[in-house]
Amino acid sequence: MAERYEPKATPREHPISLADLLRHRATEQPHDRAYVFLSDRGNEQAPLTFADLYRRAHALAGSLLDRVKRGDRALLLFPPGLDFVVAFFACVLAGVIPVPMMIPRRASSRDAANAILADCSPRLAVTTRGVATTRPDVIERFQAVEFEWLILEQATQTTKPNVCVAASKRGDIALLQYTSGSTSEPRGVMVSHGNLLDNSEMIRLALGNTRASTFVSWVPHYHDMGLILNILQTLYLGALCVLMAPVTFMQRPLTWLRAIHTYRAEVATAPNFAFDLCVLRFRAEQMRDIDLSSWKLALNGAEPLRADTLDRFGSTFAPYGFNANSMYPAYGLAEATLLVTGGHRGSGPITRRVSRAELQKGRVAAPTRPDDGQVLIGCGQPLVGEHVAIIAPDSRRRLEVDSVGEVWVSGPNVAQGYWQNAGATASTFRAQIEGEGGKYWLRTGDLGFLDQSGELFVTGRIKDVIIIRGMNHYPQDIENTVQNVHPALRRNCGAAFTTLEENGREKLVVIQEVERTYRSEIAVAELVASIREAVVNEHEVNADEILLIAPGALPKTTSGKVQRNLTRTIWLDGLLEVAK
Amino acid sequence: MESELDPMESEIRGRCTDYLAKLLNRPAKLIDPHAKFARLGVDSATSVFLLMELEEWLAIELPTEIIFEYPTIAQLAQHVARCRASETARGRRRG
Numbered sequence: 069m070a071e072r073y074e075p076k077a078t079p080r081e082h083p084i085s086l087a088d089l090l091r092h093r094a095t096e097q098p099h100d101r102a103y104v105f106l107s108d109r110g111n112e113q114a115p116l117t118f119a120d121l122y123r124r125a126h127a128l129a130g131s132l133l134d135r136v137k138r139g140d141r142a143l144l145l146f147p148p149g150l151d152f153v154v155a156f157f158a159c160v161l162a163g164v165i166p167v168p169m170m171i172p173r174r175a176s177s178r179d180a181a182n183a184i185l186a187d188c189s190p191r192l193a194v195t196t197r198g199v200a201t202t203r204p205d206v207i208e209r210f211q212a213v214e215f216e217w218l219i220l221e222q223a224t225q226t227t228k229p230n231v232c233v234a235a236s237k238r239g240d241i242a243l244l245q246y247t248s249g250s251t252s253e254p255r256g257v258m259v260s261h262g263n264l265l266d267n268s269e270m271i272r273l274a275l276g277n278t279r280a281s282t283f284v285s286w287v288p289h290y291h292d293m294g295l296i297l298n299i300l301q302t303l304y305l306g307a308l309c310v311l312m313a314p315v316t317f318m319q320r321p322l323t324w325l326r327a328i329h330t331y332r333a334e335v336a337t338a339p340n341f342a343f344d345l346c347v348l349r350f351r352a353e354q355m356r357d358i359d360l361s362s363w364k365l366a367l368n369g370a371e372p373l374r375a376d377t378l379d380r381f382g383s384t385f386a387p388y389g390f391n392a393n394s395m396y397p398a399y400g401l402a403e404a405t406l407l408v409t410g411g412h413r414g415s416g417p418i419t420r421r422v423s424r425a426e427l428q429k430g431r432v433a434a435p436t437r438p439d440d441g442q443v444l445i446g447c448g449q450p451l452v453g454e455h456v457a458i459i460a461p462d463s464r465r466r467l468e469v470d471s472v473g474e475v476w477v478s479g480p481n482v483a484q485g486y487w488q489n490a491g492a493t494a495s496t497f498r499a500q501i502e503g504e505g506g507k508y509w510l511r512t513g514d515l516g517f518l519d520q521s522g523e524l525f526v527t528g529r530i531k532d533v534i535i536i537r538g539m540n541h542y543p544q545d546i547e548n549t550v551q552n553v554h555p556a557l558r559r560n561c562g563a564a565f566t567t568l569e570e571n572g573r574e575k576l577v578v579i580q581e582v583e584r585t586y587r588s589e590i591a592v593a594e595l596v597a598s599i600r601e602a603v604v605n606e607h608e609v610n611a612d613e614i615l616l617i618a619p620g621a622l623p624k625t626t627s628g629k630v631q632r633n634l635t636r637t638i639w640l641d642g643l644l645e646v647a648k
Numbered sequence: 649m650e651s652e653l654d655p656m657e658s659e660i661r662g663r664c665t666d667y668l669a670k671l672l673n674r675p676a677k678l679i680d681p682h683a684k685f686a687r688l689g690v691d692s693a694t695s696v697f698l699l700m701e702l703e704e705w706l707a708i709e710l711p712t713e714i715i716f717e718y719p720t721i722a723q724l725a726q727h728v729a730r731c732r733a734s735e736t737a738r739g740r741r742r743g
Contacts, residue, residue: 174716175686315692315696315712318692318693318696319696319699319700319712320700349700537693597683597687597688598687600686600687600688600689601684601686601687603689604685604686604689604690604691605686608691608692608693609691610672610689610690610691610694611689612672612673612689
């Protein structure tokens with residue numbers, strides 16, 4: 069029987085901000101290694117102790133305050149590595165709001181990055197000399213009035229060497245996360261110091277971590293799971309965080325496992341596809357002498373979990389000391405800082421077999437026939453201090469156990485809202501349950517149910533987002549990219565959606581209406597290839613199927629909006645009119 | 649007109665085409681060896697997988713940057729064939 073984890077009551081410092089927390093760590097454990105970065109071969113590069121981190125962040129904070137003031141936003145465009153961590157904490161100490169961003173892909177139009185710039189009006193972007201040298205296009209492209217670039221290596225010693233950094237309060241914004249929201253409608257989630265400290269404490273209790281819990285991660289630092297669950301959580305604990313570049317993992321997945329072994333890591337987190345990739349790339353000769361028994365928390369989040377993935381990973385790596393009970397499903401979203409539900413440490417995932425047919429109708433029931441069964445994996449229980457409710461999206465009434473509805477969350481981890489977007493903030497963050505009075509809830513846009521024991525099962529989504537390899541993509545952005553390829557591709561007459569294949573892969577389908585007037589002139593194959601190229605360059609994903617259809621063939625609402633779900637249904641039934 | 653490919657380069661080209669055909673779920677004959685990878689729908693994850701496949705098969709190391717320098721199957725195959733030839737020559741000299 070699995071050992072039950074009992075959280076121990078430990079005396080906690082009560083930092084009121086991340087800055088407090090960093091100062092505390094630098095004072096209490098100055099020489100302990102805080103962060104280590106591994107090269108693509110798994111070799112350690114110059115580590116940062118807590119004291120190093122504080123010293124470097126403090127110096128950079130001075131340079132920031134030479135240029136901007138508290139509350140200004142600073143874009144952080146960093147390649148994988150520890151410079152990002154220094155820059156992030158420099159912002160924290162200066163009271164400047166960091167906005168982590170992925171470095172735009174070379175061939176992209178950079179509309180997404182520009183949208184973020186326009187939305188939060190940063191005064192500064194911080195980057196490395198390496199990026200400035202290899203990507204002058206990025207520096208050139210992002211120029212604005214009252215905006216400058218700060219190259220980390222060139223940040224001269226501050227004119228105020230003993231910069232007195234004003235204290236941040238719990239309610240102050242510590243971070244702006246742009247992981248939700250499309251290019252046309254960017255959404256900067258405002259995460260306060262209080263949100264971060266509270267969610268960190270909730271995570272600590274759920275995972276049962278201590279100062280001795282080493283984390284290993286390759287998840288990008290501009291992804292909320294990479295930043296909050298790894299970089300910030302280890303600081304919160306006073307533990308060691310070992311980081312690797314995402315491309316290192318994608319190229320050689322087993323280096324992640326080797327790092328877990330080398331550092332005797334307790335926690336390593338990844339989206340579901342990564343566990344499949346390890347199985348695919350398993351080579352006994354590369355796994356020799358690897359012992360994964362220290363790995364107590366294999367947190368699986370950012371995209372739906374699959375039962376077959378967990379089974380295959382468990383059986384492939386059991387001979388190397390991996391305990392299947394270490395699999396730790398989790399669910400969360402940026403609007404709730406990060407984590408909303410988590411499993412029970414050491415118990416492994418909870419699964420439930422339900423009727424597929426009934427589930428499609430929003431009902432949870434036992435399968436009536438063998439081929440009607442579908443295995444669902446629980447995402448865990450709500451964290452300490454939080455409430456999760458299942459709500460009927462139309463009536464806003466609370467639903468009972470084993471009924472599918474929208475997942476709503478309330479708790480200290482719910483973020484402050486969307487940056488300068490009162491309308492979206494009100495509808496997403498200030499929802500109220502019918503008949504339950506004044507309490508505000510966060511609407512997640514995800515669908516699911518709670519079972520008798522309080523376990524959350526996430527079964528689908530109402531919000532229009534496509535998740536591929538743990539990253540969010542917005543259908544309207546993909547459709548827009550497609551329509552930009554050629555004037556024959558009718559504006560607002562396209563649909564991008566995914567369908568789930570047998571093997572669990574999400575297949576991206578793009579359906580686009582083509583103007584009659586051009587149809588004789590265009591080589592369809594050429595157009596399809598151009599569309600494919602644009603989608604790869606802009607979004608880094610492949611459109612598995614591209615279908616060009618006759619004008620007017622897409623189902624639309626009375627106001628002219630394409631109905632994506634209905635399009636998917638019609639397409640699956642083979643009823644769409646292909647353009648001749 | 650293309651001059652004749654040496655057998656190694658031809659084999660590598662074929663391997664790339666077959667592997668991408670499988671990954672992209674398209675018939676191999678529809679995969680143009682002279683089309684840029686993005687036009688084929690090869691995103692960065694797929695390109696990493698392709699390089700890994702070649703690395704394992706040929707027992708050589710291929711840095712991810714070569715996808716940018718040799719952005720078609722034909723160019724990549726030519727480069728990889730050269731890499732392998734010099735690896736083999738080095739091996740023979742050492743032996």
